Amino acid sequence: xxxxxxxxxxxxxxxxxxxxVNREGEILFKGGISTPAYEHIADYIAALMEGIMPAVASAGxxxxxxxxxxxxxxNYFTGEIAFAPNLPWKGIIPLAKxxxxxxxxxxxxxxxxxxAAIGEMIYGKAKGMKNFxxxxxxxxxGSGFVANGQLIYGHDGFAGELGHxxxxxxxxxxxxxxxxxxxxxxxxxxxxRSAEELLAGTNDETPLRALQGKITARDIHLAAENGDLFxxxxxxxxxxxxxxxLADAVAITSPEAIIFFGGLANAGNLIIEPTQKxxxxxxxxxxxxxxxxxxxxxxxxNAAILGASALVW
Amino acid sequence: xxxxxxxxxxxxxxxxxxxxVNREGEILFKGGISTPAYEHIADYIAALMEGIMPAVASAGxxxxxxxxxxxxxxNYFTGEIAFAPNLPWKGIIPLAKxxxxxxxxxxxxxxxxxxAAIGEMIYGKAKGMKNFxxxxxxxxxGSGFVANGQLIYGHDGFAGELGHxxxxxxxxxxxxxxxxxxxxxxxxxxxxRSAEELLAGTNDETPLRALQGKITARDIHLAAENGDLFxxxxxxxxxxxxxxxLADAVAITSPEAIIFFGGLANAGNLIIEPTQKxxxxxxxxxxxxxxxxxxxxxxxxNAAILGASALVW
Numbered sequence: 175x176x177x178x179x180x181x182x183x184x185x186x187x188x189x190x191x192x193x194x195v196n197r198e199g200e201i202l203f204k205g206g207i208s209t210p211a212y213e214h215i216a217d218y219i220a221a222l223m224e225g226i227m228p229a230v231a232s233a234g235x236x237x238x239x240x241x242x243x244x245x246x247x248x249n250y251f252t253g254e255i256a257f258a259p260n261l262p263w264k265g266i267i268p269l270a271k272x273x274x275x276x277x278x279x280x281x282x283x284x285x286x287x288x289x290a291a292i293g294e295m296i297y298g299k300a301k302g303m304k305n306f307x308x309x310x311x312x313x314x315x316g317s318g319f320v321a322n323g324q325l326i327y328g329h330d331g332f333a334g335e336l337g338h339x340x341x342x343x344x345x346x347x348x349x350x351x352x353x354x355x356x357x358x359x360x361x362x363x364x365x366x367r368s369a370e371e372l373l374a375g376t377n378d379e380t381p382l383r384a385l386q387g388k389i390t391a392r393d394i395h396l397a398a399e400n401g402d403l404f405x406x407x408x409x410x411x412x413x414x415x416x417x418x419x420l421a422d423a424v425a426i427t428s429p430e431a432i433i434f435f436g437g438l439a440n441a442g443n444l445i446i447e448p449t450q451k452x453x454x455x456x457x458x459x460x461x462x463x464x465x466x467x468x469x470x471x472x473x474x475x476n477a478a479i480l481g482a483s484a485l486v487w
Numbered sequence: 488x489x490x491x492x493x494x495x496x497x498x499x500x501x502x503x504x505x506x507x508v509n510r511e512g513e514i515l516f517k518g519g520i521s522t523p524a525y526e527h528i529a530d531y532i533a534a535l536m537e538g539i540m541p542a543v544a545s546a547g548x549x550x551x552x553x554x555x556x557x558x559x560x561x562n563y564f565t566g567e568i569a570f571a572p573n574l575p576w577k578g579i580i581p582l583a584k585x586x587x588x589x590x591x592x593x594x595x596x597x598x599x600x601x602x603a604a605i606g607e608m609i610y611g612k613a614k615g616m617k618n619f620x621x622x623x624x625x626x627x628x629g630s631g632f633v634a635n636g637q638l639i640y641g642h643d644g645f646a647g648e649l650g651h652x653x654x655x656x657x658x659x660x661x662x663x664x665x666x667x668x669x670x671x672x673x674x675x676x677x678x679x680r681s682a683e684e685l686l687a688g689t690n691d692e693t694p695l696r697a698l699q700g701k702i703t704a705r706d707i708h709l710a711a712e713n714g715d716l717f718x719x720x721x722x723x724x725x726x727x728x729x730x731x732x733l734a735d736a737v738a739i740t741s742p743e744a745i746i747f748f749g750g751l752a753n754a755g756n757l758i759i760e761p762t763q764k765x766x767x768x769x770x771x772x773x774x775x776x777x778x779x780x781x782x783x784x785x786x787x788x789n790a791a792i793l794g795a796s797a798l799v800w
Contacts, residue, residue, distance in 0.1 A: 305642040319739060321641070326634040328741020329618040332773050333634070335738040340731065340769060343656075350771055418653070425648040426632060426739055428641020456653065458663055460645050 182483025291318025293481030413448025495796025604631025606794025726761025
């Protein structure tokens, strides 16, 4: 008998969410715990078990194919999370092994952006696609590249760091220590940096000026929706940098579609239209007017669980 | 019985070479014809047949698994060559179909740089590797990206155009109509452009000055080998642009190795060392000091035939 259920666990810096998912992508059970509340990994695993076990018992463990985990800095090949700056556990944590031992189920781990790409392929807009790029525009910029129907993990599991492609030579200082990385421009954090820089350098009237020093990407999104020209220019600028860099990524993997996910992607066409315009302007003719750019169809609050669970199938 | 032989055909702008190759990469028969001598594709196919058929007959057609063809602008999915600027036949040519009908064997076609990548994987330095990048530094810059043990063709067969990644924003005019493409700097043609530009802009003493207006990449290679500082600086500059762009490609596919092939790659460490230095300086820490850069092990004069024949296996 084919096992019909998978457990998806998404580990974020603030919350861990988990759920029981069937092959159609329906979430039959959903729960969560605080991530930073557990300083010791053993306590965290115990709390995770306590949250999931009742649902597992009622569904029957014999019906569960396995567990998929999406985590920052998660490595598919080793099953470890290594030096994740936003998680409470330092050094290298053999997370897949720890969860597998606790639950007696097979565990597959990867980073959150790759889990989102797999979720999109199994349940979302990339269903049936064999070549696409998933771009998560969150605090940083994560990505998953799918080619020949398979996620590209690379030699060591670290492929897909589009956020750390140099978009602007000698540009903004990045958290990674380098300069001009794409994610310093094209992410929720990046567009806020652009806003603060532009506010400091101009006298333009904008509702954002009253928020100076504590602007969020959501503020810029709302102001742009209300027609604020300053905020629209910020999306245009962000889309320019993102579109130029995506044109280079297209030249390497020639995808059918590029799918945007995450907080800043919720701005929809405000970010997608300028990105597409500048990408097209930088593409070789053989790629022009062929690549679909769209927002993820995965429901935001469930997408992380779906993505993680999709690792199992 | 397993068929033990393949035919490899490499179509270049000047020469077409072909050979009969066994699974160990030994070339049992080799021949060639002029490409531009045949204005009509039917005449070209006839000449190709005439060149290959005696060898096929003596080996026995029942021992031949198929034919692999590497050609400029060759598309793996369609079997066509489309608008190849350096070939005599205009428009779209269904080359795989034409050769297959003439020889009654299965034909697989791809572009020359992808054929070189497959040749490297089957017979060369990438034997056993599942993730690597092959970079052909010839008149232009071609590339083949291998991930999960498979060449990335992309949605439409046009993946791997690393030569048209924008290396320098608003940089040199490229043959493709865009600006700053990697191949305008990092190729045999690119290093010559750098030489001519630098000669015109400086009074530096160099043996290249006597050759101004007709310098070749080979001249720069030889002068650098003889310690000419001007020529060494040209390799340093070329390696800087190439290394910076390869760092971005590494962030996408995280390869085990990058293998250089083609005319300019024959300069060996003159080009590889500066490329590696500048690539490493631009890599995320997770990739540093792990990626092998090396020159192809395929014998130059046979590599194209081997690469094409490797498409069959």
